[in-house]
Amino acid sequence: MNNAWLVLLKRDLLLAFRRRSDIATTLFFFVIVSSLFPLGVGSDSAILSTIAPGVLWVAALLAGMISLSRMFAADFTDGTLEQMLLSPQPLALMVTAKILAHWLVCGLPVVLLAPVIGLQYALPSDAIGILVFSLLLGTPALSLIGAIGAALTLGVRGSGLLVALLVLPLYIPVLIFGSLAVSASQHAMSPQAHLSLLAAISLLALVLAPLATAAALRISLE
Amino acid sequence: MMSMKKIILGLGLLIALTGAALILFVTGTKYIGVHVALILIGAALARQSRYFDDNFYHNASPQAFYPTAGLLIPWFAWLAAVLVIYGLYVSFAIAPTDFQQGEAYRIIFVHVPAAWMSMVIYVAMAFWAGLGLILNARLSAMMAQALAPTGAIFTLLALVTGSLWGKPMWGTYWVWDARLTSELILLFLFLGFIALQSSIDDPRKADRAGALLALVGVVNVPIIYFSVKWWSTLHQGSSINMGAAPKMAATMFEGMIIMALAFWMYTIAVTLIRARCIILERERNSGWVKELATRESSGAKS
Numbered sequence: 001m002n003n004a005w006l007v008l009l010k011r012d013l014l015l016a017f018r019r020r021s022d023i024a025t026t027l028f029f030f031v032i033v034s035s036l037f038p039l040g041v042g043s044d045s046a047i048l049s050t051i052a053p054g055v056l057w058v059a060a061l062l063a064g065m066i067s068l069s070r071m072f073a074a075d076f077t078d079g080t081l082e083q084m085l086l087s088p089q090p091l092a093l094m095v096t097a098k099i100l101a102h103w104l105v106c107g108l109p110v111v112l113l114a115p116v117i118g119l120q121y122a123l124p125s126d127a128i129g130i131l132v133f134s135l136l137l138g139t140p141a142l143s144l145i146g147a148i149g150a151a152l153t154l155g156v157r158g159s160g161l162l163v164a165l166l167v168l169p170l171y172i173p174v175l176i177f178g179s180l181a182v183s184a185s186q187h188a189m190s191p192q193a194h195l196s197l198l199a200a201i202s203l204l205a206l207v208l209a210p211l212a213t214a215a216a217l218r219i220s221l222e
Numbered sequence: 223m224m225s226m227k228k229i230i231l232g233l234g235l236l237i238a239l240t241g242a243a244l245i246l247f248v249t250g251t252k253y254i255g256v257h258v259a260l261i262l263i264g265a266a267l268a269r270q271s272r273y274f275d276d277n278f279y280h281n282a283s284p285q286a287f288y289p290t291a292g293l294l295i296p297w298f299a300w301l302a303a304v305l306v307i308y309g310l311y312v313s314f315a316i317a318p319t320d321f322q323q324g325e326a327y328r329i330i331f332v333h334v335p336a337a338w339m340s341m342v343i344y345v346a347m348a349f350w351a352g353l354g355l356i357l358n359a360r361l362s363a364m365m366a367q368a369l370a371p372t373g374a375i376f377t378l379l380a381l382v383t384g385s386l387w388g389k390p391m392w393g394t395y396w397v398w399d400a401r402l403t404s405e406l407i408l409l410f411l412f413l414g415f416i417a418l419q420s421s422i423d424d425p426r427k428a429d430r431a432g433a434l435l436a437l438v439g440v441v442n443v444p445i446i447y448f449s450v451k452w453w454s455t456l457h458q459g460s461s462i463n464m465g466a467a468p469k470m471a472a473t474m475f476e477g478m479i480i481m482a483l484a485f486w487m488y489t490i491a492v493t494l495i496r497a498r499c500i501i502l503e504r505e506r507n508s509g510w511v512k513e514l515a516t517r518e519s520s521g522a523k524s
Contacts, residue, residue: 153421162417169410169411169414169442219431
């Protein structure tokens with residue numbers, strides 16, 4: 001079972017690295033969205049550092065969302081997903097490998113790139129540290145919750161927009177605690193409570209989301 | 223085997239007796255309208271029990287439910303009409319003017335019950351959807367689908383009346399406070415459910431996908447609610463606290479409860495009408511619907 005899980009993870013990562021442009025698209029989307037805000041709001045560094053936590057988190061949310069449809073779509077069209085369903089390994093466990101692969105490909109690069117964008121927004125260095133840490137804690141929840149939406153909309157017409165409608169309301173708690181943690185550190189308050197809640201949401205999602213995703217895949221493939 | 227008839231009868235009698243007992247022993251005639259409404263609803267429910275089949279599961283077949291629902295609709299519709307008229311009378315003619323908020327506060331007689339209903343309907347929708355998913359019962363899924371538009375409408379009504387109330391009270395139509403924001407998110411959840419169901423062509427698959435989404439939503443609603451609450455709290459505290467004596471005048475409280483009961487009856491009536499339409503649409507190729515259609519068209523001619 002462990003073996004199958006690792007094979008699936010390696011396969012998904014390999015497929016992603018064979019099509020590097022997909023990773024780059026997500027990353028550039030994050031950069032472009034967060035670069036648009038100063039152009040719209042103005043370059044006043046006081047305003048920028050006030051809106052930075054929210055803007056960067058929303059950009060990370062959207063970047064994670066646009067890549068969701070790729071999580072299962074290719075496997076759905078070529079029949080791999082059906083083989084996964086028929087395999088003796090529990091589907092919920094196999095799904096975690098796919099979600100982890102998605103996070104490593106789409107979530108982690110955003111986390112690593114965030115300090116650069118944070119500098120552009122005139123964030124102080126400790127706030128940048130909290131930003132990276134909060135993204136590290138929160139983006140796994142985005143991939144986990146997003147997987148449910150991606151699985152539910154498999155093979156549905158207009159699935160790209162539908163995923164946004166289904167998943168974005170469920171992302172709200174992550175957004176709130178993520179940006180609150182960063183702005184708390186900006187105002188010399190402890191971000192610990194928000195970070196703990198963020199970690200709690202991720203852990204809860206880790207337990208429940210794979211089960212819901214597996215159920216959704218069974219519905220979509222019947 | 224549990225008898226559906228007895229359950230409905232018992233539930234109706236329980237509601238009616240609760241109303242009567244509260245008059246006699248607890249609150250006296252202070253909230254007389256509420257108790258009369260409870261007795262009316264309970265008596266109507268007890269009376270309706272005769273339309274149900276003794277066999278619990280027989281009621282879950284769309285074919286058996288269709289005529290039963292048709293017989294129930296006028297009762298709930300009339301109850302809704304009577305209660306709305308009485309509730310609006312209490313709200314606008316009897317309830318006193320608030321000494322701080324003036325006449326503008328009267329919008330809460332629509333706003334608060336609408337907000338209550340929006341949450342109740344979401345939970346009811348998730349309940350029916352979950353039941354449909356677990357028992358693979360078609361009718362339950364149809365009930366969930368029938369509830370969704372009414373829930374979205376009540377959510378929108380709560381938002382609109384809330385912002386109309388906010389203008390004279392807070393001086394602005396919209397503030398990003400916890401309860402307004404979570405109501406807005408509830409609207410998104412309703413719209414997501416409706417959008418997902420309508421974009422899947424196979425009705426059985428749409429039912430199951432929608433059910434899963436509703437269940438995921440129900441797990442998330444408390445998390446969203448508390449996160450939004452901690453994010454901002456500008457809204458005044460709850461108007462009615464469970465366990466504490468209501469801080470408002472008795473007639474205000476009465477008007478609000480009557481309106482909530484009226485909205486409840488309206489929801490049941492409208493949901494049953496919509497469920498009947500969904501049944502006809504989905505079962506249009508079955509024998510009994512064709513029979514019904516020929517009977518109705520020949521009846522119209524004669």
